Amino acid sequence: MSKKPRILVAECMQEISSFNPLQSEYANFHIEHGAQMLVQKGINTGLGGALAVFDEVGFEPVLTISARAGSAGLLSRPGWNRLMGEVMEAIAAEAGSGIDGVYFSMHGAMGADGELDPEGYLLTETRKLVGPDVPIVITLDLHGILTDRMLRQIDGLAIYHTYPHVDFASTGARAARVLHRLVTDKRVRPTIARVTIPALVRGDELITKSGCYGSLIREARR
Numbered sequence: 001m002s003k004k005p006r007i008l009v010a011e012c013m014q015e016i017s018s019f020n021p022l023q024s025e026y027a028n029f030h031i032e033h034g035a036q037m038l039v040q041k042g043i044n045t046g047l048g049g050a051l052a053v054f055d056e057v058g059f060e061p062v063l064t065i066s067a068r069a070g071s072a073g074l075l076s077r078p079g080w081n082r083l084m085g086e087v088m089e090a091i092a093a094e095a096g097s098g099i100d101g102v103y104f105s106m107h108g109a110m111g112a113d114g115e116l117d118p119e120g121y122l123l124t125e126t127r128k129l130v131g132p133d134v135p136i137v138i139t140l141d142l143h144g145i146l147t148d149r150m151l152r153q154i155d156g157l158a159i160y161h162t163y164p165h166v167d168f169a170s171t172g173a174r175a176a177r178v179l180h181r182l183v184t185d186k187r188v189r190p191t192i193a194r195v196t197i198p199a200l201v202r203g204d205e206l207i208t209k210s211g212c213y214g215s216l217i218r219e220a221r222r
């Protein structure tokens with residue numbers, strides 16, 4: 001039997017508001033290393049959904065680090081430096097161990113003092129470590145900010161389709177299925193494009209069951 005494809009799994013999530021005058025810190029993050037991340041198995045998180053699909057398709061998850069924080073103000077410069085160092089150290093420790101794909105669970109609205117695109121930074125550094133041919137697929141909150149720097153490094157992404165968010169696991173599962181196609185069928189070579197729509201949506205209109213955000217998502221899925 002051929003060896004199972006190995007998928008490097010990492011997570012770094014925080015949503016910040018730059019209007020919050022209080023900076024957040026490293027201590028805001030709940031960190032899990034390696035096998036500790038298995039506590040997310042079977043629960044409604046992006047990682048939980050992705051791990052279930054990896055099991056189903058026979059992929060071996062290579063668990064590195066998960067760092068999650070609640071919504072808060074801009075991450076302080078020392079906080080970001082410590083967090084980024086720890087995340088990249090965990091990824092670097094496995095990046096050379098024969099990796100076939102990367103799943104990175106993110107929010108998309110992180111921001112740090114001195115680095116306003118932490119996700120773009122982490123993806124750029126991860127790409128340097130795994131090389132140009134290993135597919136990287138990410139998940140994001142639908143309020144995440146998709147920067148050019150992020151788009152240049154990734155091969156696929158999945159975002160939540162619901163607000164209030166209830167579809168974390170199914171979003172992780174969609175990302176894992178995209179990764180499965182990319183890893184097992186080398187003819188699949190996606191092109192990523194971003195279309196900006198002229199909409200500024202607030203409050204109730206964000207609710208996907210009743211608001212205009214929901215109509216847009218239903219329209220996009222047709």
Ligand SMILES: [Zn+2]
Nearest residue numbers: 141142143165
């Ligand atoms: Zn959100």
